[in-house]
Amino acid sequence: MTAGSCRTTLTLGRGDTVRFSILGVLSVHDAAPVPIPRTRRPLLAALLLAWPGEVSAQTLMEAAWGDTVGRENALKTAVSQLRRLLNGRVPPARTHAYRLELRPDDTYDLERYRRLAQQGHEHIAVGNHQAAVACLREALALWGDPPLADVPDDPLRLATWRQELLWERKVTQQTLLESRLLLGEHHQLLPEIRKELAEDPLSEPLNALLMRALYRAGYRVEALRRYDTIATLLAQDTAVEPGVRLRRLRDEIAADDVTEPAAGPREVRLTQPSTPGMSTAPPLAQLPPAVTDFTGRAAEIEQLSRHLSAPGAGVPIASIWGPPGVGKSTLAHQVAHLVRPTFPDGQIYVHMAGTSDRPRDIGEVLGEVLPALGASAAYLPATVTARAALYRSLLAGRRVLVVLDDVCDMYQTHPLLPGTPGCAVLLTSRAHLAETASVRTVLLGPLSQQESMSLLGDIIGADRVQSDPAAAADIIEACSGLPLAVRLAGARLLARPDCPLHAFAD
Secondary structure: OOOOOOOOOOOOOOOOOOEEEOOOOOEEEOOOEOOOOHHHHHHHHHHHHHOOOOEEHHHHHHHHHOOOOOOHHHHHHHHHHHHHHOOOOOOOOOOOEEOOOOOOOOEEHHHHHHHHHHHHHHHHHOOOHHHHHHHHHHHHOOOOOOOOOOOOOOOHHHHHHHHHHHHHHHHHHHHHHHHHHHOOOHHHHHHHHHHHHHHOOOOHHHHHHHHHHHHHOOOHHHHHHHHHHHHHHHHHHOOOOOOHHHHHHHHHHHOOOOOOOOOOHHHOOOOOOOOOOOOOOOOOEOOOOOOOOOOOOHHHHHHHHHHHHOOOOOOOEEEEEOOOOOOHHHHHHHHHHHOHHHOOOOEEEEEOOOOOOOOOOHHHHHHHHHHHOOOOHHHOOOOHHHHHHHHHHHHOOOOOEEEEEOOOOHHHHHHHOOOOEOEEEEEEEOOOOOOOOOEEEEEOOOOOHHHHHHHHHHHHOHHHHHHOHHHHHHHHHHOOOOHHHHHHHHHHHHHOOOOOHHHHHO
């Protein structure tokens, strides 16, 4: 992508071109409009909103009928009809979930909008506000009003999705206004910001924009009056005072010493309309501690560290896989700590519980991660798709390492993969995650006998191992070179200092 480029394409599958739209009326066009019956529109809307992920059968039934009782056969019939209308783009269900499968030349207006908005944030991160304005304007031009205008919203789930789409648009509108203000368009922006505030008078980002625009246009007193107005409205409606950024701006204007916002990504305030704004998040440093007695794996550490730290146009992804107990998580923690200097904006860590009876719900994971990135926990989007879009927007322009431990498959990771260069992802899994060529996989095998002996000595003391090396070798052999087994054996021996090694080996 060049500095001024805003062009994107979708690259899935093969087939004739189909255009999908939901940012106004829901429509599907091939050579001609594809008629989607009114009763099938909620199903198609749900599949489009979840793309490229899946939608559970239960969610589809709730979206179409508002309940699930006795709807299983009706859902199968409805999905079969959609499959025929869309030339097979709705493949058979997988684990009671459905998905829409776009093909190489297909276009989808929401996907294009999100890519353009993300590119706008990338331009802002490097201070190129001219290119950002071009991308954000092109993104907003894709919208009709309202989204999903011809989809019945009797089920509350669809009404919620529509509100989330409108919130995404509001975020982009505010970001566009900020970039234009930085380009010196304060006079032109005054009526536009006032129009936005008429619809959302409690928005602190919009009020801050209006105060800055008024100040830069020479209306200092009016800018201070605007602060008094928003402070009064917040006190009346929410019983809270303006946030720290708005108070600081008021003080700067009163002192005639306004600090212009920096071009970096943290000035892009992705805030929910009618909320005090983004929360102040602590620095991201979520990695578990690295073990002090780490042994071996020098080649793997070098390979993983080099891949994760290498500069490039994409997001490097590395996966450590192998049998249980072989030390995948321990190696991941070690590597993550070693490459921390490459990711000064922080490290995110999530245990995905992929091999447990209850793998982590992606929506819940994003609900934990987004506040850590600065989003307001009280106003997070409800759907996984919208949360993933916000997640990628908040990571744009940052250098953050994402560590996902105990992943069951790549599908579980998709919403948590950053979308912009500068970030990197480290995964651990018992499975070989080879769904995409962009993942660098490292198969982790057992420790050598020498490495296992060294690890046991680090735990119980080298003198104790050397006192009976034959028995120590028997213990190591029984542990099959698995670091977890060696650590468990070492912990038991450490708790029994008087137990001879040969007795424990027996």
